Amino acid sequence: MAELRESLSLYRLLIAARVRAQLQYRTSFAIETVAAFLVSFLDFVAILVIFSNVPQLGTWSVAQVALLYALATLSFAFTDLVIGHLDGFPALIRDGNFDLMLVRPKGTLFQVITGDFQLRRLGRVAQALLVLGYALNTLAIDWTPDRALVLALTVPSGVLIYGSVWVAVICIAFWTVEGREAANAFTYGGAFLAQYPMNIFDRWLRRFLGYFVPMAFIAYFPALHVLGKTDPLGLPAVLQVASPVVALAAAVVASTVWRFAVRHYQSAGG
Amino acid sequence: MPLIELEGVAKDFVVHRSAGLLRRDRITVQAVRDLTFSVERGTILGYIGPNGAGKSTTVKMLTGILVPTAGRVSVGGLVPWDERIALARRIGVMFGQRVQLWWDLPLVDSLELLRHMYRVPADRYRHTLASLREALELDPFIRTPVRQLSLGQRIRGELAAAMLHDPEILFLDEPTIGLDVVAKQRVREFLIRANRERGVTVMLTTHDLADIERLCSRILIIDHGRLIYDGDVNALKERYGTERVLVVDLEEPQGPLEVEGGRVIKVEGPRQWIAFERARTNAAQLAAAVATRANLRDLTVEEPEIDDVVRRIYLETRP
Amino acid sequence: MGLDTLRLDWELARRGYARYAAYPAATIAGVFVNTVFGFMRAFILLALFEQRDHIAGYDASATVTYVWLGQALIMTIYIFGWQDLALRIRSGDIAGDLIRPVHPLRASLAFDLGRALYHAIYRGLPPLLVGALVFRLVLPADPLEWLAFVISVGLAIVVSYGFRAIYNIVAFWTTDHRGAMFLGAVAVNLFSGFIVPVAFFPDWLAALAHATPFPSMVQLPIDIFIGRATGGEVLGTLAVQLVWAVVLLVIAERLFAFGVRRLVVQGG
Numbered sequence: 001m002a003e004l005r006e007s008l009s010l011y012r013l014l015i016a017a018r019v020r021a022q023l024q025y026r027t028s029f030a031i032e033t034v035a036a037f038l039v040s041f042l043d044f045v046a047i048l049v050i051f052s053n054v055p056q057l058g059t060w061s062v063a064q065v066a067l068l069y070a071l072a073t074l075s076f077a078f079t080d081l082v083i084g085h086l087d088g089f090p091a092l093i094r095d096g097n098f099d100l101m102l103v104r105p106k107g108t109l110f111q112v113i114t115g116d117f118q119l120r121r122l123g124r125v126a127q128a129l130l131v132l133g134y135a136l137n138t139l140a141i142d143w144t145p146d147r148a149l150v151l152a153l154t155v156p157s158g159v160l161i162y163g164s165v166w167v168a169v170i171c172i173a174f175w176t177v178e179g180r181e182a183a184n185a186f187t188y189g190g191a192f193l194a195q196y197p198m199n200i201f202d203r204w205l206r207r208f209l210g211y212f213v214p215m216a217f218i219a220y221f222p223a224l225h226v227l228g229k230t231d232p233l234g235l236p237a238v239l240q241v242a243s244p245v246v247a248l249a250a251a252v253v254a255s256t257v258w259r260f261a262v263r264h265y266q267s268a269g270g
Numbered sequence: 271m272p273l274i275e276l277e278g279v280a281k282d283f284v285v286h287r288s289a290g291l292l293r294r295d296r297i298t299v300q301a302v303r304d305l306t307f308s309v310e311r312g313t314i315l316g317y318i319g320p321n322g323a324g325k326s327t328t329v330k331m332l333t334g335i336l337v338p339t340a341g342r343v344s345v346g347g348l349v350p351w352d353e354r355i356a357l358a359r360r361i362g363v364m365f366g367q368r369v370q371l372w373w374d375l376p377l378v379d380s381l382e383l384l385r386h387m388y389r390v391p392a393d394r395y396r397h398t399l400a401s402l403r404e405a406l407e408l409d410p411f412i413r414t415p416v417r418q419l420s421l422g423q424r425i426r427g428e429l430a431a432a433m434l435h436d437p438e439i440l441f442l443d444e445p446t447i448g449l450d451v452v453a454k455q456r457v458r459e460f461l462i463r464a465n466r467e468r469g470v471t472v473m474l475t476t477h478d479l480a481d482i483e484r485l486c487s488r489i490l491i492i493d494h495g496r497l498i499y500d501g502d503v504n505a506l507k508e509r510y511g512t513e514r515v516l517v518v519d520l521e522e523p524q525g526p527l528e529v530e531g532g533r534v535i536k537v538e539g540p541r542q543w544i545a546f547e548r549a550r551t552n553a554a555q556l557a558a559a560v561a562t563r564a565n566l567r568d569l570t571v572e573e574p575e576i577d578d579v580v581r582r583i584y585l586e587t588r589p
Numbered sequence: 590m591g592l593d594t595l596r597l598d599w600e601l602a603r604r605g606y607a608r609y610a611a612y613p614a615a616t617i618a619g620v621f622v623n624t625v626f627g628f629m630r631a632f633i634l635l636a637l638f639e640q641r642d643h644i645a646g647y648d649a650s651a652t653v654t655y656v657w658l659g660q661a662l663i664m665t666i667y668i669f670g671w672q673d674l675a676l677r678i679r680s681g682d683i684a685g686d687l688i689r690p691v692h693p694l695r696a697s698l699a700f701d702l703g704r705a706l707y708h709a710i711y712r713g714l715p716p717l718l719v720g721a722l723v724f725r726l727v728l729p730a731d732p733l734e735w736l737a738f739v740i741s742v743g744l745a746i747v748v749s750y751g752f753r754a755i756y757n758i759v760a761f762w763t764t765d766h767r768g769a770m771f772l773g774a775v776a777v778n779l780f781s782g783f784i785v786p787v788a789f790f791p792d793w794l795a796a797l798a799h800a801t802p803f804p805s806m807v808q809l810p811i812d813i814f815i816g817r818a819t820g821g822e823v824l825g826t827l828a829v830q831l832v833w834a835v836v837l838l839v840i841a842e843r844l845f846a847f848g849v850r851r852l853v854v855q856g857g
Binding site for chain 3: 181201
Binding site: 017 | 376
């Protein structure tokens with residue numbers, strides 16, 4: 001526990017130092033934040049354009065899809081804020097800089113995660129919050145304690161799921177540097193998939209990216225519960241409240257994969 | 271008890287060499303073989319050898335970055351790769367060509383973060399930082415982001431970072447590479463002081479013979495993954511480093527010069543390389559002899575390269 | 590312009606091709622990602638046709654064909670952004686390009702055409718083939734339509750180059766070329782018809798898009814392929830692309846000249 005508190009306070013210091021450094025370049029920061037906002041907004045524009053042609057998408061209304069989109073994007077945006085720099089991890093391995101993390105008195109995963117923090121990524125968070133506001137405002141949700149609880153747990157669970165997927169797939173870099181771009185199919189691909197109703201996708205895509213890589217638990221299942229909507233796929237209702245459990249399981253798998261990969265690095269060497 | 275102990279240490283790497291688009295061949299490379307030595311507290315140890323000899327691999331095994339394929343390693347009573355975090359608190363590491371400091375942050379912020387990472391108490395931090403600022407002359411650039419520092423400034427910053435938690439052992443990989451003469455001297459003086467005043471044990475790899483001469487009380491030479499020399503610097507120089515080379519530029523090209531005590535080993539236009547034994551003659555006598563036979567424009571003396579020394583030892587020790 | 594210059598263009602284009610051909614593993618990984626996204630985008634747009642048979646003149650096959658052609662164009666025209674020229678300007682390497690006998694923009698365009706050919710073949714065709722195996726795509730029946738499509742893609746590459754060059758040239762004035770690149774990529778994604786066909790847009794947005802060069806990069810070649818433009822319309826479409834190619838290249842050239850003057854007057 002003391003160990004955790006110490007790590008968190010160290011992380012807070014790291015973030016504070018970074019934010020100070022980034023705010024030195026105000027124009028850069030402003031432009032890149034706005035750009036992040038707009039890039040993220042594009043996906044939602046696509047949804048709006050689709051709904052200007054049809055009233056429903058696989059039984060989901062525009063506000064319902066907006067809720068899916070907002071939950072998925074918010075989870076993705078926070079994950080991106082915390083560990084978006086993991087895209088550069090293969091370069092870290094290639095240049096041998098991972099060695100430096102092994103000679104410091106902290107866990108390697110902690111050091112990798114805290115290795116950067118780009119405040120401009122808040123642009124995406126802002127955009128997702130706006131859409132969430134729109135969705136909650138438009139949908140007449142019949143609030144009950146369990147629905148509120150499920151909604152509150154959705155984004156933290158989503159962050160843990162995305163983060164776990166991200167960490168697990170970048171472990172490929174311990175074996176091959178070229179694997180990075182292929183991993184985008186899981187990270188960015190999964191994030192894109194989660195913005196839409198699972199039931200519009202073909203079965204094998206659902207099984208693979210929805211359940212095996214558990215993207216369906218990021219927004220689809222919890223949204224069904226919050227909306228009191230019948231699952232068009234007819235899957236057991238317990239799945240709709242299972243996201244936190246799935247997230248913890250994903251985290252366990254990811255940290256196991258990470259430890260295995262680091263042990264491989266130490267015995268193979270680079 | 272020695273501070274560092276290695277016994278029968280070996281390290282194999284499996285390399286995949288691409289053979290065509292998707293096919294790969296597996297090759298096993300023996301980076302280090304049957305390495306046994308120990309280091310007493312307070313030593314400044316030079317660990318030298320040609321590129322690819324296994325120097326970095328050894329240092330990585332001692333710091334817990336790599337696990338050996340065979341053998342036993344103990345650093346400060348710890349098994350490095352099993353007790354990595356406990357060991358990390360007691361050692362300082364600097365790789366001359368890698369940036370350990372946070373690239374985008376001012377140096378002082380990096381040091382402050384490291385203080386928390388290494389759990390250095392506030393008052394001891396203040397004291398250590400003050401002495402490091404003085405010894406490494408950090409003040410002019412301590413508030414500058416690391417990416418804007420010159421190489422020499424950055425190396426000084428890296429040394430401060432490595433020393434901040436008062437390590438017992440300092441592992442340095444090519445600490446002076448790329449530095450100018452003044453900066454090199456400053457780094458060496460700092461290391462000598464740290465060793466004398468704080469009793470820090472230092473193990474450094476280097477290509478710079480001057481580093482070894484000025485710093486090391488003991489040297490180990492490794493080649494093709496095997497230890498081929500263990501002893502002090504003077505003994506090495508007496509035995510193997512006695513040959514110097516005088517390089518002379520003549521007014522006009524001519525045939526190899528015949529001079530007492532020297533022998534021409536290479537001729538390239540008007541330039542000639544003359545090898546001589548330091549025990550038999552010296553550069554001044556030789557230059558005077560050359561001047562009587564040809565018009566001399568310029569001359570320089572080449573120190574023996576570490577690679578040459580290693581090659582000579584290797585030839586002698588080969589079975 | 591002599592034969593020597595054309596010979597130089599050819600050599601540069603070959604280098605552009607070879608530079609990307611050197612990383613087959615990266616190509617395979619990229620194809621995999623583009624293909625996975627292609628499936629997701631196809632299923633999303635197909636869900637629209639559960640309710641209607643036609644949307645703005647598209648049927649299900651035409652829409653799926655649109656998706657896979659779009660995936661094929663991602664790298665061919667660098668939909669998500671490009672900053673090679675900006676990096677050369679920032680690093681000062683551009684000064685070295687200025688003393689060569691060929692205009693730096695022309696050299697960079699020649700290089701980019703070679704690069705685009707590689708990407709069209711190795712990043713574009715494989716996802717398109719996968720799409721054609723799994724879905725029923727609309728294919729041009731007439732060899733002339735194929736020819737028009739190939740010409741149209743060629744023009745799309747030049748138009749995209751002109752626009753990319755413009756947002757790269759801002760690096761002469763600002764250190765924030767990355768921001769300019771992101772904003773440029775946003776405009777391309779939205780108005781080119783890459784994320785959804787321009788015909789699906791509300792009328793006002795479609796009209797706005799058609800007033801820009803962006804549809805020339807994605808939507809117009811696709812229109813030719815899926816037969817939305819036929820006969821004389823094809824020539825009209827190609828003419829629109831040609832005009833935008835010339836306009837953007839001229840703007841890029843003028844801006845570049847201003848940038849160079851600034852570099853010469855104020856130093857790098």
